[in-house]
Amino acid sequence: MKIATWNVNSIRTRLDQVMQWLVVNPVEVLCLQETKVVDPDFPRSPLEALGYNLYCAGQKSYNGVAILSRAPLEQVSAGFAPVLTDPELHSTALSLDEQKRVITGVLPGNLRIVNLYVPNGSAIGSEKYLYKLSWLAMLRQYLQQLQSTKANEILICGDFNIALEDRDIHDPTGRETHIMASDLERQALQSVLELGFADSLRKFTPDGGQFSWWDYRAASFRRNQGWRIDHHYLTAGLYERAIGCQIDITPRKLPQPSDHAPVIIELQSSELLPSSQKIEGE
C-alpha cells in the first residue's frame, strides 16, 4: 500500500499534473497541501473519476488540505478543535483552525492518516514565526489526544516547513538564522516526534541530497539546491511495516511545476505480518 504527500501550490493550477501523476502512480492515498481553494470550488469530480474519495478543508487564497483515498475514510475531521474538546484548549484550537492546515481520517484497518500543512513562519522572530511555534505546540496536544483515544496506528504526513537536520538542506551554512531550520522550529517538531513518531525516509537512507522542495527563484532546482521539508512520520507498528520511501522529482521537472515534489511511502500489508502484529479488519 502506497501513501503519498504533495504540496501542489494550488490544486486548480496543478490539476492536470496531479491527474497525470495519479495515472502513473495509482497510490492508495494522496495527501495534498496548499490547495488554495474553498471546498465548493475544489475540482472534485475529475479526481473522483479516477477512483478516489475526496475529503477537503480549504479557504480562500491560502492554505488548504485534502485527502484522496481509494477506500472511504471514517472519522474524518478538519482542524484541531474537533479533537481538542477540552475547554482549556478548545477556544485556542478554534482560533488556529481559521487557517485550514489539518485534516484526518481513518483507513480500513484502523490506520489513521493525519495530513498537515505546517505554517511557513515567514522570518525568525516575526509574528508568523511565533504563530508557527504556537501551532506546533497545539499539534503536539492534538496528536497526544489522538493517541490516547483509540489504539490506532497513526501516519502523519505533509509539508512541515522544517528541515529537521543539516543533512536535509543542500547547504546548512547559517541555517540557525534561516526560516525552516532555526533551533526553536526544530525543537518544536522534535517535541512532536517524541510522542512516538519516526521519520520514514530515514529508515532507508542516511544520505543527504534527499530534497522535496526547491525555491522557484535562482534556478534552485537546476542546481539541486533543495530542502527536505515534506515528511511521513510513523508510529512504531507502522514504522515496522514501512518497506520503502521515495521522493519523486519527476513532476518538479515539468513546465509550471509546484515548488514541492511528492513523497511516497510504501507499507507492507498487515496480512503478511505474523498474526500477533496483524491489524484487525485489514
Next chain:
DNA sequence: ATGGCTTCAGAATGAAGA
C-alpha cells in the same frame, strides 16, 4: 541582490510563500 519566481485576488508602491 532587504532579490530571485509563482500563486491568488482584483487592480498595488500587493501579500504570501519558503
